[in-house]
Amino acid sequence: MTTTNLPAAATREALGPTLVRLQQNGANIVVVDADLGKSTSARTFRDAFPERFFTFGVAEQNMISAAGGLATLGHTVIASTFAVFAEHAFDQLRMSVAQPKLNVKVVASHGGVSTGEDGASAQSVEDYALFSSLVNFTVCVPADVVEAEAMVAAAVATPGPWYIRTGRPKIPVIYTDGPRFQVGKADMLREGTDVTIVACGLLVERSLRAAEALEASGISARVLNMGTIRPLDVAALEAAAKDTGAIVVAEEHLTHSGLGAMCAQAIAATTQPVPMEFVGVQSRYGESATWDEVLEIMGLTADGVEAAARKVVARKR
Amino acid sequence: MVYGAQSGHIGGSMSSTEILAVLYGRIMRHDPKRPGWVERDRFIMSKGHCTPVQYATLAESGYFPVDELSTFRKKGTRLQGHSVLGKPEGVENSAGALGMGLSFGLGIRLGMRLSNIDAHVYVLMGDGEQDEGQVWEAAMAASHHRVDRLVAIIDRNGIQNDDFTAATMRTEPLDEKYRAFGWEVRAGIDGHNLEAVEEALAWARDVRGKPALVIFDTVKGKGVSFMENNPNFHGAAPSAEQFARAMEELA
Structure with a gap:
């Protein structure tokens, strides 16, 4: 694999379009959002399935506990926000999702320090630690937009809590021949x-x-x-x-x-x-x-x- | 149970006893033989420390043998100190950290709406629990999403862990606050009068187009003279002597 002349895309761009495709193919997805759907691409799903999209305003704690409740009805719940704001609901993730092992997928964009200009408050440097400390969670980080799509699809296909961290900047696409992602496999x-x-x-x-x-x-x-x-x-x-x-x-x-x-x-x-x-x-x-x-x-x-x-x-x- | 375990939250359990008895006996659509029945009404115990009254009500309703209550908080038990979803069947949420039940119940009701299930969700909270900001996030969102068949219940016993609620954090007037958040509210109901409890919960069950709240005025430690309105019986177990006296008073 060589790294010259690769196309570029942001991993956050994978979420909305992938969810739309999965829902069109018979998934039972519900998206909950905390006023960042434009940036996370979750709004693409809202545009296609407005009745399956709930905004909770800038209230991540309520969003995460409600996501747990929604999941008890058999829905696959995608909770979408920025990585630093997902951290804001840590105890809710623990009590309302991880302990009862509910089918909630937190797909958080703008992860890491590559959010850039917004500075320290917007840069998540501790989310792997927090989410890995939650028993029952699967934690994934895509290397490019192709892998991000595959991870979202795998999360929807697999019961249980997941965390997927995506990023803001456009980065090179590595998997130009298609994804090779398998959960738990390097x-x-x-x-x-x-x-x-x-x-x-x-x-x-x-x-x-x-x-x-x-x-x-x-x-x-x-x-x-x-x-x-x-x-x-x-x-x-x-x-x-x-x-x-x-x-x-x-x-x-x-x-x-x-x-x-x-x-x-x-x-x-x-x-x-x-x-x-x-x-x-x-x-x-x-x-x-x-x-x-x-x-x-x-x-x-x-x-x-x-x-x-x-x-x-x-x-x- | 609490005496046997020598720990547990007895005061807030005794203030909620009639509320749970009426919910499970008269108000809720449920079937202990089919705890996974998808059309059932859900009871969400948001004040998750009040498991003594929750487990006792579930056992008396037929969800599990009454004998099992003696295992409460003991090694190998299904009956943990705070509510755990599915342990035993009939427990619909995990709780213990306060303030999350109304959000969880809201999510359940939204999920029911999507699945065309017309069942109700009843969420029991404490008055001390109203300190939690998440409660107000949920109150706002329930109203925003025009959720009905979501019934919040506040057991207003006036005492929280350390002290009286009025001395810890002034949350009143709760009725006016919830009304301002877009809820239908009934307050000032005697939570130990079975007829009054049933009348108020039946009213809340039939509210449409909005979420509904009933605020019950209750007495923490109700029924035992030395526990009533005593902040020392929030999370403490009675001694042998106190237990004997309490059983005498309750007989």
Whole structure:
């Protein structure tokens, strides 16, 4: 897989059109929204099925508990807002969705720091941690718009609580030949023998670019797209440790509580732990700048991933 | 139950006893033999700490054996300290953190409307629970979406965990606030007078075009002299001596 001349699209654009298609094909979807349907693309569903779309105003807590109630009637409920505002209803997610294991899918857009100009309050750096801490939740992050469509479809087809984090900026499409998403399975986008880069979200394409740069200097890097954060594909991680002897985890999230931390826990429990490095947000909040600039400030770039890979490979020796 | 477990919320259970008895005995369309019947009315216990009265009512209605009540809060029980959806069958929501039941009930009623089910949803809240902002989000949304067959009930016993509600957070006048939010409201009903309770709940059941609220005036710890209106019996179990005296008074 090469990263030149890829088309671009925002993962948030997948939600509305995918839901319309699924509903037209016989799904039983209800969408609840908290006044952000234009930005999340949920309004596309409202335009096609207005009677199946409920706005709750800017009141996420009420929206999430009501979503749980709606789900008890057998409806597949999609709760749509921004990632930071989904966090606003944490106890409702716990009591009204996770504990009773209800069929509510939180699809939250504008995740991570790549919301850019809106600054720290709008940048979710803790949502993987929060949603992964909710027992019974499946947590997914798409690497591109094609995978986002596949994740929404998989969520609708699978009973139980899900969280899918999508993003605001237009990012390169990786899966130009169609999605390969399977829940709970890492997708190996590139084989390699010296180091494995485990990534999710927009860091996947950046990790592929890092792997190309590493190859030019003789380091063979495997790239795993860990689209499902929970449940984690422990078998793929074990194989990565065994086959390549070093792991870098790259994510748009706090390193101490996100995918990296969860991978480290899994690796530490194997018979063959290996050195690891973590690319992510380092115990800080964001700031205003263009989305690309914020990623640069945080080191969430192909260069950042490449440097971490070189460091972890050096630690092997 | 609470004495046996040596923990649990007895005061708010005793203030709600007649309300639940009338709901399950006279008002609600339900069938203990078919707890999953999709056309059934739903009872949502929003003040999820009042499981003693909820479990006792479900057992007396035939949802599970009365003997099982003695397992309340004990190892291996289905009867947890706070309500858990489906444990046992007949419990329609998970609660314990306050303020979520009206939202959950609203969601159920919206889901029924989509599925063309004309059943009712009854949500029991405490008056202390009205401190929670989410309650008012739900009150607003129920009215906005023109939801009917949604009946909210406030057990206004005047006491919450630490103190009297008036001393903790002034939420009155609740009737005027709900009316301003677009609800049909009846207030000042004696929650321990079975006829008055039934009359008010039957009225609320028949309201159409709007959500309905009944505010019952009740006595926390009703029926036991030393528990009545005593903030110390919100979440405390009686001692052996207190238990004996209470059973004597209630006999």
